[in-house]
Every structure is written in C-alpha cells, then in structure tokens.
Amino acid sequence: MTRLDLTADPIDLCAALVDTPSVSGDEAVLAGAVEAALREQAPHLEVLRTGDAVLARTHLGRGSRVLLAGHLDTVPIADNVPSRRDGHLLHGCGTSDMKAGDAAFLHLAATLPEPRHDVTFVFYDCEEVEAERNGLGRIERGHRDWLVADLAILGEPTNVGVEAGCQGTLRVEITTTGRRAHSARSWLGDNAIHNATPVLQRLAAYTARDVDIDGCVYREGLQAVRISGGVAGNVVPDACVVTVNFRFAPDRDAEAAQKHVREVFDGFELAVTDLSAGALPGLGAPAAREFLAATGERPSAKYGWTDVSRFAALGIPALNYGPGDPNLAHTREEHVDTRQITEAVDVLRRFLS
Incomplete structure (x- = not known):
C-alpha cells in the first residue's frame, strides 16, 4: 500500500501523490493512502471517509472556520507518470491540477495542530468529470455539516495568486431546419445549415460585457463551439444544430443568463444542455480579508468555472488559491514550479497561525 509522509517536504509529498495514479473514478488507492496518513500522522483531526473522498477537521472551539478543499482526481494519464524533476520543475499528470495544492493542504493538516481558525480539509473525487459524479455533491447530500465554514479556499492552480469567485457557464443547442433534397436539384430543398447563418451573424456582432x-x-463571452448537420455528401440537409457556450459574470444568476441568451437568439429553437451558476468574489468576508492580507496579493477574477460555485451556493465565501499554472492543466507537458508549493505552504501557514 502507498504510504504518504505528510510531514516531509511538501514538494516530495506532491511527487508521491503524482506517483499514485488517480484518474477520475479510480481514486480509491490514493484516497486510502490519504486516509491512512491523516489517521496516523494527524491525531488532532477528526477523519471521515466517504466514497473516495477523505475529510478531516479540528474541533478547537475557535470563533471561525476555514475550509481547504482539493480534488484528488486527474484527467487520463498522457505518458506523464511517474513524476520527474528538472531543476525547480516537477513534471507529471496532476502536478498543477491539483496535486500541488493537495500536497500543501495535507502538509498543513499534519504540521499545524493549533491553528487560530478551526480548519476543515476536504480531499474529494471526480472533479474532472460530469458534475453529478463530483464528490462535493455527495458530501453535501450526506455530510452537509462538514461543509460549514466562514471561508473556503480551493487549491486550484492560480500561480499562487488569488482568483475570486468564478464565471458561470451555460451551453445551449440552437436548431435550424430545412427540407431535404438531392444536391443535384438543390432548388427543391431548403438548406438547414444555410439557415443557421443568422445565428452566426448574431454571434459575430455580439458585444460581450466586462463586469467589475x-x-x-x-x-x-458568447461563442459557437460546435456545428453539426447533414446526412450525406449529396443531400441538402434538413437539420442543423449550433452549440453555443455562454461564460457569464457572477452578477447574473442562472435564470438571468438563460433569459439573456434567449433574447440574443430570439426566434430560434433553443435547448439548454448544461448550466452552472458562477460565484461572487465574497471578498468582504472577514476571513477573506485576512487571507488577502496574508498573501499580499491583489485578487483577480477567475475565468472559468470551479467548485467555488458550490460553496457560494451554500452561502460560503470562496476563493481559488494554489500552486501551479492553470494553462498547463490537462496537458502532456503539465508541471509545477516547486517554489510555488513552498510559497503556498508558507502563506497558508501564516494565515492559519
């Protein structure tokens, strides 16, 4: 069985996490190692295993609670396990997204027994796949009390900057129709792909908002991400589907985002296929202000959707903060600058102690 030393240099711990494969849906071995390490090396924590998620928390009676969350799973391995080092760079699947953040949190779990805030650690499964499999959802349904906090920090890669809130995401399919005909006698038909031209024209003319x-x-951003239509090379198509993705600022809720997109494409058949609300920055919360002071960083907006949205929906201010470059996530070249792991541990230790 894999044994993790949580008290070791968190860079070495990150390498050990990477060397234990944990593709989404196959996190059991790593979850078992994390659970065993926490029970053995962090006796001051209450530990709970639920599925392939592992949770731990202090009970010190502090006046506030901070939650540190990181997912254990990775995308499929791309010939980049085991890890390898090149100077300050640690290469391997999950180094950036987000085993470097997990390593920082696990190291603190074992080496900070008397934090000034009570702390909950959440290491969960299936973040990289469809939302209904996400371990946070299962935890919320079965162990809601474990997700109570005054501030949640997700260890998503941010190059150790603070990224506040997140965008919402909406995906819709817009269908245009026509009439089939032999392409040699196209005048007898009505081309559904051609009928999608106004959809593309509206997208090209669209002016997106910047929201402070x-x-x-x-x-x-409002973008066409896929067009499908046609049945054969000699048939005028009678159906075409344009898939559009709307990334919206968190001042719009899910209902407002849908309303806006329906207005943009008024007159067309539209079906929503995916929708997740964003998260407001939550920077006014006392614990968030304390954390920003500890980092010395100026927060920026999070471009993309992360699980901070789940915490925001629970009324918990949430931030993204972790070592690693998000632009390297899911790539064959994925790596992390190990100096960022050290910095993240130092900043979080200063904040929590």
Missing part, C-alpha cells in the same frame, strides 16, 4: 465586481473584472 469588488475590483475583479469578469469578462463574458
């Missing part, structure tokens, strides 16, 4: 919330500027 608490000093964080969220940039919206």
Whole structure:
C-alpha cells in the first residue's frame, strides 16, 4: 500500500501523490493512502471517509472556520507518470491540477495542530468529470455539516495568486431546419445549415460585457463551439444544430443568463444542455480579508468555472488559491514550479497561525 509522509517536504509529498495514479473514478488507492496518513500522522483531526473522498477537521472551539478543499482526481494519464524533476520543475499528470495544492493542504493538516481558525480539509473525487459524479455533491447530500465554514479556499492552480469567485457557464443547442433534397436539384430543398447563418451573424456582432465586481473584472463571452448537420455528401440537409457556450459574470444568476441568451437568439429553437451558476468574489468576508492580507496579493477574477460555485451556493465565501499554472492543466507537458508549493505552504501557514 502507498504510504504518504505528510510531514516531509511538501514538494516530495506532491511527487508521491503524482506517483499514485488517480484518474477520475479510480481514486480509491490514493484516497486510502490519504486516509491512512491523516489517521496516523494527524491525531488532532477528526477523519471521515466517504466514497473516495477523505475529510478531516479540528474541533478547537475557535470563533471561525476555514475550509481547504482539493480534488484528488486527474484527467487520463498522457505518458506523464511517474513524476520527474528538472531543476525547480516537477513534471507529471496532476502536478498543477491539483496535486500541488493537495500536497500543501495535507502538509498543513499534519504540521499545524493549533491553528487560530478551526480548519476543515476536504480531499474529494471526480472533479474532472460530469458534475453529478463530483464528490462535493455527495458530501453535501450526506455530510452537509462538514461543509460549514466562514471561508473556503480551493487549491486550484492560480500561480499562487488569488482568483475570486468564478464565471458561470451555460451551453445551449440552437436548431435550424430545412427540407431535404438531392444536391443535384438543390432548388427543391431548403438548406438547414444555410439557415443557421443568422445565428452566426448574431454571434459575430455580439458585444460581450466586462463586469467589475469588488475590483475583479469578469469578462463574458458568447461563442459557437460546435456545428453539426447533414446526412450525406449529396443531400441538402434538413437539420442543423449550433452549440453555443455562454461564460457569464457572477452578477447574473442562472435564470438571468438563460433569459439573456434567449433574447440574443430570439426566434430560434433553443435547448439548454448544461448550466452552472458562477460565484461572487465574497471578498468582504472577514476571513477573506485576512487571507488577502496574508498573501499580499491583489485578487483577480477567475475565468472559468470551479467548485467555488458550490460553496457560494451554500452561502460560503470562496476563493481559488494554489500552486501551479492553470494553462498547463490537462496537458502532456503539465508541471509545477516547486517554489510555488513552498510559497503556498508558507502563506497558508501564516494565515492559519
């Protein structure tokens, strides 16, 4: 069985996490190692295993609670396990997204027995796949009390900057129709793909908003991400589907985002296929202000959707903060600058102690 030394240099701990494969749906071995290590090396914590998620928390009677959360799973391995080192760079699947953040949190769990805030650690499964499998959802349904906090920090890679809130995401399919005909006698038909031209014209003419919330500027975007239609090379198509993705600022809720997109494409058949609300920055919360002071960083908007949205929906201010470059996530070249792991541990230790 894999044994993790949580008290070791967190860089070595990160390498050990990477060397224990944990592709989404196959996190059991790593979850078992994390559970065993916490029970053995962090006796001051209450530990709970639920599925392939592992939770731990202090009970010190502090006046506030901070939650540190990181997912254990990775995307499929791309010939980049085991890890390898090159100077300050640690290469391997999950180094950036987000085993470097997990390593920082696990190291603190074992080496900070008397934090000034009570702390909950959440290491969960299936973040990289469809939302209904996400371990946080299962924890919320079965162990809601474990997700109570005054501030949640997700260890998503941010190059150890503070990224506040997140964008919402909406995906819709817009269908245009026509009439089939032989392409040699196209005048007898009505081309559904051609009938999608106004959809593309509206997208090309669309002006997206920039929205400043608490000093964080969220940039919206409305983009066609797929077009499908046609049945054969000699048939005028009678159906075409344009898939559109709307990334919206968190000042819009899910209902407002849908309303806006329906207005943009008024007159067309539209079906929502995916929708997740964003999260407001939450920078006014006392614990969030304390954390920003500890980092010395100016927060920026999070471009993309993260699980901070789940915490925001529970009324918990949430931030993204972790070592690693998000642009390297899911790539064959994924790596982390190990100096960022050290910095993240130092900043979080200063904040918590």
